[in-house]
Amino acid sequence: MSKDLLRIGEVASRAGVSKRTVDFYTGLGLLTPARRSGGNFRLYQPSDVQRIAAIRSLEAQGIRLNEITQLLAGRALQDQGEHSQDSRPPEPEALDEHLTCLDAQVRALRELPEVADHRTLAVLATLVGRAQVLIATALILSEELLGGADLIPPL
Amino acid sequence: MSKDLLRIGEVASRAGVSKRTVDFYTGLGLLTPARRSGGNFRLYQPSDVQRIAAIRSLEAQGIRLNEITQLLAGRALQDQGEHSQDSRPPEPEALDEHLTCLDAQVRALRELPEVADHRTLAVLATLVGRAQVLIATALILSEELLGGADLIPPL
DNA sequence: TTGCTCCTCACGTCACGTGAGGTGGC
DNA sequence: TTGCTCCTCACGTCACGTGAGGTGGC
Numbered sequence: 001m002s003k004d005l006l007r008i009g010e011v012a013s014r015a016g017v018s019k020r021t022v023d024f025y026t027g028l029g030l031l032t033p034a035r036r037s038g039g040n041f042r043l044y045q046p047s048d049v050q051r052i053a054a055i056r057s058l059e060a061q062g063i064r065l066n067e068i069t070q071l072l073a074g075r076a077l078q079d080q081g082e083h084s085q086d087s088r089p090p091e092p093e094a095l096d097e098h099l100t101c102l103d104a105q106v107r108a109l110r111e112l113p114e115v116a117d118h119r120t121l122a123v124l125a126t127l128v129g130r131a132q133v134l135i136a137t138a139l140i141l142s143e144e145l146l147g148g149a150d151l152i153p154p155l
Numbered sequence: 156m157s158k159d160l161l162r163i164g165e166v167a168s169r170a171g172v173s174k175r176t177v178d179f180y181t182g183l184g185l186l187t188p189a190r191r192s193g194g195n196f197r198l199y200q201p202s203d204v205q206r207i208a209a210i211r212s213l214e215a216q217g218i219r220l221n222e223i224t225q226l227l228a229g230r231a232l233q234d235q236g237e238h239s240q241d242s243r244p245p246e247p248e249a250l251d252e253h254l255t256c257l258d259a260q261v262r263a264l265r266e267l268p269e270v271a272d273h274r275t276l277a278v279l280a281t282l283v284g285r286a287q288v289l290i291a292t293a294l295i296l297s298e299e300l301l302g303g304a305d306l307i308p309p310l
Numbered sequence: 311t312t313g314c315t316c317c318t319c320a321c322g323t324c325a326c327g328t329g330a331g332g333t334g335g336c
Numbered sequence: 337t338t339g340c341t342c343c344t345c346a347c348g349t350c351a352c353g354t355g356a357g358g359t360g361g362c
Contacts, residue, residue: 009314020354023316039361041315062217063285064351071278090280092273098283099261105290106254106261112297118247120300123226125245127293128253130218131286135260138282142267145275164340175328178342194335196341219325 005034005043015052022052030055030069050144057137160189160198170207177207185210185224205299212292 012019025031026042031051033042051072058068109128113121167174180186181197186206188197206227213223264283268276 007315018354019315021352024353027317037315037361039315041361059352064217066351071281090277090284092268092276092280094280095264095268095276095283098280098287099264102257102261102283102287102290105287105294106257108294109250109254109290113247113250116297116301120297121247121250122245123300124293124297125247125250125253126226127289127296128250128257129245131289131293132253132257132260134282134286134289135257135264138279138286139260139263141282142271142275142279145278146271162341173328174341176326179327182343192335192341194341196335214326221325 004046006046006048007037007041007043011044011048011052014049017052017056025052025055025065028065028069030065030072054141054144057140061134061137159201161201161203162192162196162198166199166203166207169204172207172211180207180210180220183220183224185220185227209296209299212295216289216292 006014008019008022012022015022022031022044026033031044031048034045035043037043054072055065055068058071059065063071109124112124116124161169163174163177167177170177177186177199181188186199186203189200190198192198209227210220210223213226214220218226264279267279271279
């Protein structure tokens, strides 16, 4: 559980980013080395490669690095004391509430096409598409966090 | 239909932004004056005040101004020739497809809580919450575009 | 020695504005 | 004259890195 740790170069090449970027992310607290080697080299867990992938997909959804830091903070918070930027961690029930709300919204949108003009539909399609990609990212992320349960619907 | 046009100062103060910002948005093609006055003053439609509100809420969702330009381009495209940045306008069916997909995803997420740990739930709640706000913005926007139909579910 | 790392200071780019100042018509 | 506008050039800030160079241990 601590033998297959990776140095920065290996992490970077597996994740497909530059060493400099791994260094940068580490400085931000987005990545936390499991420990340091005798020679003061940072040693990362292999799972940090997935973590970088997760970071990149969240970034692609327009989420800022400091939000991502909060979001993925579970482990990092134990290792490092203070990051706090006044963002309260969501309650477990929050997911349920959001899903219920989403459901209502989806139903409202279903009834829209009849009254809406072409341009309005285009705007909605773009925004809903964006939301949909966001949730797809969430599902992929949760699969990684859960270690490979098979939950993601096709398309 | 062309008498109650507004000059930049009036638009700005109604929208709660600076004149400079209205100027800036106009330069980007986000706003297009209905016409110019004799003295070359830009004359905006009163609805441009709502438009600015829409722009601000989309910005708040992390959508870039040039995306917003595309998104709201319906009228603007008739007035000004080329903005094109290679973004194809979404088909009318696209909304339906996204909604169907969203539906499937919401169902998948409903089954998650039993297997997922606290941290995973927190991450999901954040992302789903974000998606939900995005769609709420879409609904508000569509209400404006449609001129006040009553479609938005509470909360 | 070579190749890796660490760390730090600075620079680069892009998005999103904002300031300031000279212009002209009402 | 005053207050509005237009336009333009430049500057400011923030996020997100990237470059370069000196350091030290393997």
